[in-house]
Amino acid sequence: xxxxxxxxxxxxxxxxxxxxxxxxxxxxxxxxxxxxxxxxxxxxxxxxxxxxxxxxxxxxxxxxxxxxxxxxxxxxxxxxxxxxxxxxxxxxxxxxxxxxxxxxxxxxxxxxxxxxxxxxxxxxxxxxxxxxxxxxxxxxxxxxxxxxxxxxxxxxxxxxxxxxxxxxxxxxxxxxxxxxxxxxxxxxxxxxxxxxxxxxxxxxxxxxxxxxxxxxxxxxxxxxxxxxxxxxxxxxxxxxxxxxxxxxxxxxxxxxxxxxxxxxxxxxxxxxxxxxxxxxxxxxxxxxxxxxxxxxxxxxxxxxxxxxxxxxxxxxxxxxxxxxxxxxxxxxxxxxxxxxxxxxxxxxxxxxxxxxxxxxxxxxxxxxxxxxxxxxxxxxxxxxxxxxxxxxxxxxxxxxxxxxxxxxxxxxxxxxxxxxxxxxxxxxxxxxxxxxxxxxxxxxxxxxxxxxxxxxxxxxxxxxxxxxxxxxx
Ligand SMILES: Nc1ncnc2c1ncn2[C@@H]1O[C@H](COP(=O)(O)OP(=O)(O)OP(=O)(O)O)[C@@H](O)[C@H]1O
Ligand SMILES: [Mg+2]
Numbered sequence: 386x387x388x389x390x391x392x393x394x395x396x397x398x399x400x401x402x403x404x405x406x407x408x409x410x411x412x413x414x415x416x417x418x419x420x421x422x423x424x425x426x427x428x429x430x431x432x433x434x435x436x437x438x439x440x441x442x443x444x445x446x447x448x449x450x451x452x453x454x455x456x457x458x459x460x461x462x463x464x465x466x467x468x469x470x471x472x473x474x475x476x477x478x479x480x481x482x483x484x485x486x487x488x489x490x491x492x493x494x495x496x497x498x499x500x501x502x503x504x505x506x507x508x509x510x511x512x513x514x515x516x517x518x519x520x521x522x523x524x525x526x527x528x529x530x531x532x533x534x535x536x537x538x539x540x541x542x543x544x545x546x547x548x549x550x551x552x553x554x555x556x557x558x559x560x561x562x563x564x565x566x567x568x569x570x571x572x573x574x575x576x577x578x579x580x581x582x583x584x585x586x587x588x589x590x591x592x593x594x595x596x597x598x599x600x601x602x603x604x605x606x607x608x609x610x611x612x613x614x615x616x617x618x619x620x621x622x623x624x625x626x627x628x629x630x631x632x633x634x635x636x637x638x639x640x641x642x643x644x645x646x647x648x649x650x651x652x653x654x655x656x657x658x659x660x661x662x663x664x665x666x667x668x669x670x671x672x673x674x675x676x677x678x679x680x681x682x683x684x685x686x687x688x689x690x691x692x693x694x695x696x697x698x699x700x701x702x703x704x705x706x707x708x709x710x711x712x713x714x715x716x717x718x719x720x721x722x723x724x725x726x727x728x729x730x731x732x733x734x735x736x737x738x739x740x741x742x743x744x745x746x747x748x749x750x751x752x753x754x755x756x757x758x759x760x761x762x763x764x765x766x767x768x769x770x771x772x773x774x775x776x777x778x779x780x781x782x783x784x785x786x787x788x789x790x791x792x793x794x795x796x797x798x799x800x801x802x803x804x805x806x807x808x809x810x811x812x813x814x815x816x817x818x819x820x821x822x823x824x825x826x827x828x829x830x831x832x833x834x835x836x837x838x839x840x841x842x843x844x845x846x847x848x849x850x851x852x853x854x855x856x857x858x
Pocket of ligand 2: 754
């Protein structure tokens with residue numbers, strides 16, 4: 386019982402319940418207003434009816450007075466007053482106030498209103514009647530200062546008012562009951578669904594990211610909220626999983642070089658040679674290894690920075706030809722060393738909003754791959770095209786090496802992913818991740834295609850500085 390009261394009290398504090406009570410109050414108010422208007426018009430109608438009845442009575446008495454004088458009037462009033470169950474009130478007095486005939490005990494002290502009607506409580510001047518109702522009456526002063534009062538009690542109007550008030554009370558009681566009950570029911574329904582959301586939130590706060598808000602399928606606002614929350618949770622879960630994978634791969638991929646580094650130093654110590662040249666060689670190798678590690682960290686940090694979008698505020702107009710030329714100049718000698726031809730073809734002068742340094746880094750990474758994975762004597766083309774035919778500017782690097790199988794083209798963009806065929810050449814599998822992050826930062830997209838043979842990879846910028854509607858992954 387106590388628990389029931391507590392839960393009812395809790396429901397009473399909810400928004401749905403408050404809304405229900407508010408609507409209830411408004412409903413009762415409007416019913417009261419309607420009843421008041423009905424009462425007013427009905428009462429007005431009844432009053433005019435009563436007025437007409439009184440006018441008829443007055444006309445009858447007038448006939449009597451005209452025909453038989455005061456005597457006849459006294460008789461007529463006496464006759465009419467004698468009828469029990471009459472709704473009419475009469476009083477005929479002498480100039481001195483002595484009652485000659487009628488069913489009132491005294492002349493009412495009330496003053497006539499603007500339209501000539503006198504209203505008074507019948508009971509106070511009861512005489513023969515003790516009805517609690519009010520009466521309305523007209524008064525006349527006859528020749529010789531005799532006074533006549535003819536009226537009718539308004540019990541019908543009083544009854545009407547009584548009935549109206551009674552029904553209003555009933556309506557009030559029933560609506561209050563229905564409203565409270567309905568409000569509690571509505572509140573309970575809404576609260577049950579909110580509670581489901583709360584349960585999911587608690588589950589997630591406890592560390593279980595798989596929790597989802599159950600949906601009723603009705604498509605109402607709570608359902609839509611649940612849908613959005615679930616979509617948000619999906620996204621968070623995806624990001625968390627991605628982050629965990631990255632952390633795991635970072636830890637895994639840095640372990641190997643660090644272990645190598647450590648065993649190399651350890652071995653040098655174990656051999657205990659006197660020859661400083663041996664130590665020198667080991668130290669030099671150690672530095673080289675440490676440099677590679679540092680390069681990996683730098684690459685990881687650049688990717689994280691580009692992905693976080695922190696550099697987005699630093700974007701400024703960049704002539705795409707500049708980063709392309711920088712990268713080409715850097716890699717031409719490398720290609721030459723490997724007996725490859727690197728052909729750079731700059732068509733047009735496209736300008737994009739971007740970060741020149743990151744763009745040069747991205748093009749360099751792509752050239753690095755093309756040179757690294759294409760056998761000696763290969764051909765590499767670097768092409769910059771301006772915007773045309775509704776598409777934005779694009780930078781394309783095409784080689785005639787082994788290429789990337791179509792089912793791996795998405796995968797190689799992930800951190801630390803390298804194809805088995807690449808194991809022979811140095812690398813961490815971070816180059817394309819950075820290019821992809823830089824592309825995203827610029828609202829551009831990275832397209833990998835078959836160059837038959839080889840790989841053709843393009844950095845496609847959006848037309849008119851817009852962005853591609855590509856979903857984040
Ligand atoms: N031009 C290409 N031809 C063939 N395979 C490629 C080419 N570019 C990239 N790949 C494949 O994609 C993988 C990922 O490339 P990515 O540039 O990310 O890493 P990486 O070159 O191995 O190492 P890093 O760039 O970090 O030194 C490579 O290991 C290689 O297997
Ligand atoms: Mg690379």
